[in-house]
Amino acid sequence: FGEVDIDSSLVANHSSVAEDIVMVNNGCLCCTVRGDLVKMLLKLMKQKGDKFDHIVIETTGLAKPGPVIETFCSDELVSKYVKLDGVVTLVDCKHAMQHLNEVKARWVVNEAVEQVAYADRIILNKTDLVDDTELEVLTNKIKLINGMAQMKKAMFGDVDMDFVLGIGGYDLDRIEAAVQLNENKETAHCHLGHEHGHHHDHVHDAAVTSVSIVSEGLLDLDEVNDWLERLVDEKGEDLYRLKGVISVNESTGRFVFQGVHSMLEGCPAKPWEDDEKRISKLVFIGRNLDEAALRKAFKGCLL
Numbered sequence: 001f002g003e004v005d006i007d008s009s010l011v012a013n014h015s016s017v018a019e020d021i022v023m024v025n026n027g028c029l030c031c032t033v034r035g036d037l038v039k040m041l042l043k044l045m046k047q048k049g050d051k052f053d054h055i056v057i058e059t060t061g062l063a064k065p066g067p068v069i070e071t072f073c074s075d076e077l078v079s080k081y082v083k084l085d086g087v088v089t090l091v092d093c094k095h096a097m098q099h100l101n102e103v104k105a106r107w108v109v110n111e112a113v114e115q116v117a118y119a120d121r122i123i124l125n126k127t128d129l130v131d132d133t134e135l136e137v138l139t140n141k142i143k144l145i146n147g148m149a150q151m152k153k154a155m156f157g158d159v160d161m162d163f164v165l166g167i168g169g170y171d172l173d174r175i176e177a178a179v180q181l182n183e184n185k186e187t188a189h190c191h192l193g194h195e196h197g198h199h200h201d202h203v204h205d206a207a208v209t210s211v212s213i214v215s216e217g218l219l220d221l222d223e224v225n226d227w228l229e230r231l232v233d234e235k236g237e238d239l240y241r242l243k244g245v246i247s248v249n250e251s252t253g254r255f256v257f258q259g260v261h262s263m264l265e266g267c268p269a270k271p272w273e274d275d276e277k278r279i280s281k282l283v284f285i286g287r288n289l290d291e292a293a294l295r296k297a298f299k300g301c302l303l
């Protein structure tokens with residue numbers, strides 16, 4: 001115990017990102033998971049080199065996806081050889097609600113909620129075991145937690161390969177499609193206005209939620225950068241995913257960004273068409289998100 005604890009303190013001292021380190025009783029859980037995963041991936045690379053099209057990692061139902069995802073973003077050696085394509089969560093429709101609603105002690109993570117929150121794709125499986133109403137209630141619950149993921153109903157996990165491989169969930173050039181999808185879902189129950197997306201993407205009984213902002217108007221890129229950098233700096237631990245396509249002052253093109261916890265990246269993207277409405281779209285998924293503060297900060301970046 002002592003040795004592990006000292007090791008993790010040393011890692012913490014040398015890490016520029018304090019959020020990466022989570023201490024548990026028997027040492028540092030994140031580092032243990034990451035260490036094993038890194039070793040395994042590097043061994044595979046050594047054995048098979050570049051012969052892989054995809055590597056599929058199945059975590060157990062109890063695994064927290066966060067540390068696994070962060071391994072791909074923060075481990076230099078791993079990111080040299082492999083790239084994280086996306087997170088697929090298989091939901092057992094018969095039993096999921098019970099787990100999503102499970103009340104945990106304050107410091108205990110609800111793994112079912114976490115696995116939905118981090119997902120790029122969600123397979124609603126075992127649909128034959130539930131009726132339409134149950135399925136609708138579950139789908140709505142999942143949408144509140146994760147307003148970004150694409151969902152598909154299935155039986156015995158039968159979905160097209162394209163749905164689960166080649167997702168590009170972390171590719172900046174595919175962010176537009178991800179937020180577009182979110183907007184399509186919203187328009188069904190949201191009034192369009194100068195700033196739409198006023199519907200309430202939050203539930204009072206759950207700490208992990210999505211907030212989406214859809215708005216016309218030009219944004220000041222420097223202000224947006226300052227805001228998001230501050231946000232990931234202060235709230236990185238609680239901010240699971242963020243994606244955005246924005247219309248900015250300095251450019252004729254879109255600016256896109258994506259983030260996981262305290263990692264944030266952005267770049268200019270394809271130009272707006274002449275007759276295209278410039279609408280900025282941002283989606284945040286996280287724990288204890290302050291929706292009012294996010295909307296206010298966004299407004300503060302409008303020109």
Ligand SMILES: Nc1nc2c(ncn2[C@@H]2O[C@H](COP(=O)(O)OP(=O)(O)OP(=O)(O)O)[C@@H](O)[C@H]2O)c(=O)[nH]1
Nearest residue numbers: 060061090092125126127128129154155156157158
């Ligand atoms: N009726 C029905 N049964 C299913 C479906 N998918 C899987 N099952 C059955 O459910 C049982 C348990 O399988 P799963 O829930 O998929 O278990 P698992 O995900 O492999 O288990 P872990 O990886 O340990 O979480 C098996 O008997 C499957 O045949 C489905 O869509 N409908």
